[in-house]
C-alpha cells in the first residue's frame with residue numbers, strides 16, 4: 001500500500017495493518033459461539049481506532065441491554081449510572097496490549113497490578129523508577145503490570161493507544177483492554193485482570209492491587225508477605241466496614257437503587273492498595289464469574305470474598321484514607337515514618353521520587369527525628 005504524503009509513515013503502517021486485519025477477519029470469520037462474537041464486522045470501519053491485533057478472535061462491540069432503559073426511573077439517573085446499567089453484562093473485551101510470556105516464566109513472588117488511566121504517563125514512569133522497579137527483593141522476584149483501558153473519545157483513544165503501544169514496547173508492562181477507562185469500569189478492569197492472571201500469571205504467590213498514585217514500600221511488603229503462605233487466604237488493606245451505598249446523586253460514589261437495593265456493603269478493603277494471596281485470587285476469580293458486576297471495584301471484591309466465605313483484614317501499614325502522620329510535629333514527608341509502612345495513598349509523581357530516594361539513603365538514621373523536606 002502506498003503511503004499518501006499527508007500521513008506520517010507510522011500512521012500509514014497503522015492503516016495498512018488495520019486494513020489487513022479487516023480483510024483477514026472478513027475472510028476468517030470465527031464461529032459465533034458466544035453472543036459477543038459478531039456475524040459481521042461492524043458497519044462503521046474501525047480505521048480510527050487501533051486495529052485489533054491479529055490471531056485473536058474478533059469481538060464485536062458488546063450491545064447495550066436496552067431493556068434496562070424501560071424502567072421508569074432510568075432517565076433520572078446520571079449518565080455514568082445509565083452507562084453502567086446498559087453495559088454491565090459486557091465482560092469480554094479485546095486485549096490491545098499484552099505482556100511477554102517471560103513476565104511470569106520464573107516464579108514471581110509479588111506481582112504488582114497497578115490500575116492506571118491511559119493518560120497517566122508520568123505516574124507510570126515514576127512508579128517504574130521507584131517502588132515498582134522489577135527487581136529481586138530479599139531474594140524473591142517482583143514483577144510489574146499496569147492495567148489500563150482506553151479513552152472514550154475516538155480522537156483521544158488514537159493518541160493514548162499509540163502512547164501505550166510505545167510504553168508496552170519499551171517497558172513490557174502494559175495490559176490494555178479496549179473498554180472505556182472510567183471510574184465505574186474499574187470493576188471490569190479488576191475482573192479482566194483476574195481472568196488474564198488465571199492463564200498467564202497464576203503462580204504469582206502474592207498480588208498487590210493498587211492505584212498509580214500510591215507510594216508502596218515494596219521492600220517492607222515482601223518482608224511482610226514472606227511470613228505468609230500463598231496457599232492460605234490473605235486479603236489485607238485499609239478495612240472498611242459497616243457502610244452502605246451513598247444515595248446522593250452528587251457523590252462520586254453515588255449508587256442508584258437501580259444498581260442495588262441493598263443498604264449495606266459487606267466488609268471490604270479500600271481500593272487504593274491491598275495485598276492478596278494466590279489462594280484468594282483464585283477464590284475471587286470464582287466468585288466474580290457468578291456475581292453481577294457492581295460499579296465500585298473495592299466493594300465488588302468485598303462481595304466476592306463474602307460469597308466465598310472469606311473476610312478482608314486490616315493492615316495498619318496500609319493507609320489509603322489520607323496520610324495520618326502519628327503526630328502533628330512529624331512531617332508527612334519524614335522518610336522514617338514511611339519506613340515502617342507498606343502503602344500510602346495520594347502521592348504526586350515527584351513526591352514518589354523524593355521519598356524513594358530518601359528511603360534508599362544508606363545513612364538514613366531514624367533514631368532521631370528527621371525532617372528532610
Ligand SMILES: *[C@@H]1O[C@H](CO)[C@@H](O)[C@H](O)[C@H]1NC(C)=O
Nearest residue numbers: 065066067068069088089090
Ligand atoms: C437486560 O436487563 C434485564 C432487565 O434488567 C435483565 O432481566 C436481563 O437479564 C438483562 N440481559 C442481559 C443480557 O444481561
Ligand SMILES: *[C@@H]1O[C@H](CO)[C@@H](O)[C@H](O)[C@H]1NC(C)=O
Nearest residue numbers: 083084087179180182184185
Ligand atoms: C464501560 O466500558 C464500555 C465499553 O467501552 C462502555 O460501553 C461503557 O459505557 C463503560 N461504562 C461506564 C460506566 O463508563
Ligand SMILES: *[C@@H]1O[C@H](CO)[C@@H](O)[C@H](O)[C@H]1NC(C)=O
Nearest residue numbers: 104105106107200201202203
Ligand atoms: C504453576 O505451579 C503448578 C504447581 O506448583 C505447576 O504444576 C505449573 O506448571 C506452574 N505453572 C507455570 C506456568 O509455571
Ligand SMILES: *[C@@H]1O[C@H](CO)[C@@H](O)[C@H](O)[C@H]1NC(C)=O
Nearest residue numbers: 362363364365366367368369
Ligand atoms: C543515629 O543518630 C544517633 C543520634 O544522633 C546516634 O547516636 C547514632 O550513632 C546514629 N546511628 C548511626 C547508625 O549513624
